[in-house]
Amino acid sequence: MNKAIRALTLLLVLASCGSGSHTPPRNLDNACSIVTQRPKYLRAFKATERKWGVPVHVQMAVIHQESKFDADARTPHQFVLGVIPVGRQSSAYGYGQALDGTWDDYKRATGKRGARRDRIDDATDFMGWYMNQTKRRNGIALSDARNQYLAYHEGHTGYARGSHRAKPWLLNVATRVSARSNAYQAQLASCRKAR
Numbered sequence: 001m002n003k004a005i006r007a008l009t010l011l012l013v014l015a016s017c018g019s020g021s022h023t024p025p026r027n028l029d030n031a032c033s034i035v036t037q038r039p040k041y042l043r044a045f046k047a048t049e050r051k052w053g054v055p056v057h058v059q060m061a062v063i064h065q066e067s068k069f070d071a072d073a074r075t076p077h078q079f080v081l082g083v084i085p086v087g088r089q090s091s092a093y094g095y096g097q098a099l100d101g102t103w104d105d106y107k108r109a110t111g112k113r114g115a116r117r118d119r120i121d122d123a124t125d126f127m128g129w130y131m132n133q134t135k136r137r138n139g140i141a142l143s144d145a146r147n148q149y150l151a152y153h154e155g156h157t158g159y160a161r162g163s164h165r166a167k168p169w170l171l172n173v174a175t176r177v178s179a180r181s182n183a184y185q186a187q188l189a190s191c192r193k194a195r
Contacts, residue, residue, distance in 0.1 A: 022118065031183075034060070035191070044121040047125070054148075058131075058143060059128075062149055072093075096117065096126055103115075127152075137160070150171075
């Protein structure tokens with residue numbers, strides 16, 4: 001019995017150690033709270049803003065929508081007959097919910113072969129790279145959170161075709177991303193940690 005208790009205790013300790021680094025911060029409605037809890041997030045956001053020109057608040061709003069700052073976020077499973085799992089809805093993974101193919105394009109284009117979608121600095125760098133492609137291909141300003149999000153969700157070609165216009169639910173989501181971006185911008189301007 002003693003061995004079983006020790007083994008269970010060891011298992012619980014190991015499990016608790018492994019989960020902390022990927023858990024989302026608390027109070028996702030407050031940008032100052034997020035960057036205070038996760039200073040490495042702010043460093044990643046600022047590095048991406050310097051390198052790619054994408055404002056911190058735009059990055060934060062898109063990551064909030066895509067993963068709620070969960071490094072291990074994945075799309076839900078699909079089921080046949082309501083009970084037999086047949087895989088996930090897509091290959092989207094990580095903070096930015098980048099698809100496998102798009103992530104591979106990013107790694108090839110930037111030479112970052114070891115980049116991982118569950119690391120905030122890689123995820124924000126990906127976002128900066130992708131949004132710059134969007135600016136070049138679709139003419140969307142880097143500060144335009146609404147349309148950058150629509151192109152991020154639909155892809156460059158889908159956005160150019162206007163596929164988002166037939167999706168009222170997506171237009172509503174993009175409007176919420178824009179509102180969150182504006183709120184984060186105002187919050188970051190008032191908190192000392194973000195300066």
